Amino acid sequence: MKIKDGFEIRQICGENIIVAKGIQNIDFNKIISLNESAAYLWKELVGKDFTPESMAQLLRLEYDVNEETALADAQELAKAWQEAGLCE
Secondary structure (H helix, E strand, C coil): CEECCCEEEEEECCEEEEEECCHHHCCCCCCEEECHHHHHHHHHHCCCECCHHHHHHHHHHHCCCCHHHHHHHHHHHHHHHHHCCCEC
């Protein structure tokens, strides 16, 4: 999986928000806000192919979290990104 071109993360009023750069990506019906760990993953993964397993590995390198929790969180986040149309 890979983050689609046309999206970037911005800090707006202290929140990590995903914004669309091109008109084809704009959906005014939803705002996507990322918590600290999701924003960390986004920044690490832009322009790279990734899997939930590689996301979990990054989480384990950055945070004090066990493998099972990291993988469950990564799978949930990957699914949410796919459902939001952020990944291909």
